[in-house]
Amino acid sequence: MSIKIGIIGATGYTGVELLRLLAQHPDAEVIAVTSRSAAKTALSDYFPSLRGTYNHLIFQPPEQASLNQCDVVFFATPNGIAMQEAPPLLAQGIKIIDLSADYRIKDVALWQQWYPFTHTSPEWIAKAVYGLSELNRTAIAQAQLIANPGCYPTCISLPLLPLLQHHCLADNQLLIADCKSGVSGAGRKANTGNLFAECSDNFKAYGISGHRHLPEIRQTLNLLQPQIGNNLIFVPHLTPLIRGMHATMYVQTKDGHNPYQLIADYYRNSPFIDVMPAGSTPETRSVRGANLCRISVQPAPQNNTWIILSVIDNLVKGAAGQAVQNMNIMFGLEETSGLKLTPLLP
Template sequence: MTAKIKAGIVGATGYTGVELLRLLSTHPNVKVTAVTSRSEAGTSVADYFPSLRGIYDLVFQTPDEAALEQCDVVFFATPNGVAMNEAPALLAKGVRIVDLSADFRIKDIAVWEQWYGMKHASPDAVAQAVYGLCEMNREHIAAAQLVANPGCYPTCVSLPLLPLLRAGRLQKGMPLIADCKSGVSGAGRKASVGSLLCEAGDNFKAYGIGGHRHLPEIKQTLSSLQDGIADGFVFVPHLTPMIRGMHATVYLHLEDGTRPDEILREFYRSSPFVDVMNPGSTPETRSVRGANLCRISIQKAAGNENVWIILSVIDNLVKGAAGQAVQNMNIMFGFADNAGLQQAPLLP
């Protein structure tokens, strides 16, 4: 039997951290050997997360105690600004890294500093990092030492557009609008008035209309795939009263004669985690809950032959975060794409 690689998780007390622990617990090629948390150092993982009782006997350690340099791969499930300070030392020791924060996603350092409000500590690592949208950068991810895991909104919006952009089928000079909704877990596992049940429950609202941090990340992808499209991009996120799930409704104009359903179906023919549904279908967030899946459908807008509508759904904690991180790791180490990611969606 092939020896398992050793994995560490930095910042393992958040929603993406516990999701990584859940997914990696059944991975045939990986053993989690280190989990860190400065605030919970000395606490048993099973005590902190009762859902993991009987699965892990690990104890949270500080990063200094955890011997992360002995891991083959380290996941950073930390707030923005942490990985850029701590990852370079591990990179220098040959450790491979998947960063779930935004520290290495945006190549233009000035743009990153503008949107994230801090000075970047390791611009050289940004230049080294590969953007980890698996279905877009597979070959580069396979050779990477540092992968920047995409954000949840960028994943949900970019996956359905990727084949059409690569084919150059979007009309230049026309608006491209992404109307997106996310469950409350997208805000992270922290004390926040806006995430309280009495605030988020039985409520629906837009936010970040003046500019959301994921906007430059999405525009970077658009610009890299088809010239002249990013300038017309409009992105409006909304908070919905559910725990998990993300839904993107994308309005776009395509070149005459384009058969988008055929383009998407052919492009994703061999992709295990992208489901191109039949035209006219309406994918639901509950159909991907707990699974590393993106379900997509596309159809013409009623009464407007020039406008197409894409519907895209993911679980923001899985394909939008921890699941895609595991998928990136699988590609980096040559494992089967679906290793540790074969969970069926949860229903109800």
Template sequence: MIKVGVIGATGYVGIEIVRLLQNHPQAEVTVAVSQSFVGQKISDVYPSLRNICDIECQDLNMDAIYDKADVFITALPHGISKEVIPYLLEKGKRVIDHSGDFRYKSVEVYEKWYKLKHEMPELLNEAVYGLPELYRDQIKNARLVANPGCYPTCSILGIAPLLANDIIDTKNIIIDAVSGVSGAGRKTDLPYQFCECDENFKAYGVATHRHTSEIEQELSFIAGEEILISFTPHLAPIKRGMLCTTYANLKKDISTSELLDLYKKHYDGEFFVRVLGEGKLPEVKYVAGSNFIDIGLVVDKRLNRVIVLSALDNLMKGAAGQAVQDLNIMYGIPEQTGLSAPGLYL
């Protein structure tokens, strides 16, 4: 049995990891760290876990917790991992991190977009970007996996086959993305209060959202050239779920059905990537609560442009579910273990 420590266990991502691992046949949560709820049972913080997971929340005391788990999944804010991750690695532990601190290969790009000085640049070359559909082989033996952001996962997987096959013009890619409110985490900030979000729909971080740089990095690796995108995130009055709409100009005349065939070939064997048939488009309702990403597309013949839609659950394939998928890969377990449940639908 794999012993898993969750640091930041009472945030939305952390508690989703705890929940998922309750039904994992080969992994168990042996330590849960929460600065806000030290000494309380995690089932008192989230009563849905009563009689399922009743472990006590621990303080972030590295000397006291490091030997309680084989692998640690960290769900901490950006920029505060410097006192956690190097310590765990030195103790021979493996780490799956949810911050943006290890997703970049360039210190300069990270510091520009996050407005923070990177305290551990020596780990950037070692860290593996935790998107299994791109880096499965590297994830297998990694000590440090940087779990991707939710917007990047949804955007990258949506457009990757087009860039990998040199189908689109790389100079004018536009991505409009919509996320549920849980994507902001368990905050009490005014913009995320019920009366601010309900019956509202708004853009934020226009032309400045930090995930822009993460998406650009990975798309550039796929295309073999520098890619710049126009990325606009939006907040929708739903709890969980994400839909990305990507616009790109085609280099040649190609039909919707031909592109769908290309996508199906590209993602052949990928259990969690569902390429929809012609005339069908993704909806958040069909993926919420699951680790699946649904992808559909339409070719606009008038403009010789492809419009790709991709949908996932921002807490699942966009965060906690993908972390468990990475965990499975790291320990040689079938990827769908503990993750094959369908979406909630209702």
């Protein structure tokens, strides 16, 4: 099978990560890359790391690219673009995987509270499948439009899915997610806060009053265990890393459930989830460049609280890798196709 692929907004970090992953995919053929700012520039000139891999591709404005010849189009664009440009492609029967937030939140009014736009294609929100691969494999396989999850929601939700499926989180206790992300999570754009001199040798919290991934995380939690997401406290931090995301979650269970055994059993046959031995501590560098989520579960000393640790590469399992994983599921391919990547060390 040869899947013809277009990437809209391919000049960002998730765009180049998609290109890196698809370059080694046995069934992928990238035929179109778009960018208005880099139009008419050769892809291999813009990204020297891709020299010799995509020498035939030139950035084009979306309206001039051969998107109508694609089987699937990835939107690696800022929020607010896919909701305008995806519907004409969907009308032609083309599959869409959107890496922005445009179709993630089912409640349109709630989405508009967190994003500064009026949604222009709300009719497609109901049809979109939330692309958390390990949760929605069956629906993803039948979908035309995938809303690829955000990086924080992926890192937080994956360890909690087995507990939510069993409704075993304590109903009236706070659920705390203390999270850290590398600078690439902010995207490839000019921003004073992302400058080397600002980020290096520094550590800070942000979005304490409300991060836009909060309603997305709560939506998943509440879907599986009603109202539990309302107990969530989510605090993100910026760390002096390029890649990497770490979530430390503090949870309490009911009826004596052991989170470790539930999580280990749930993910026994999941190729991209590594439930580590008791007492282990996952590191962000242990997943760098790979489509992996490593999870550790430990009891808090002298307490009925469990500490769950989760790490991903925010650009791979938190974005482009999960998008390719979803593409594999959509087209009936092996889920691991093109994604059998060993993490980079050092």
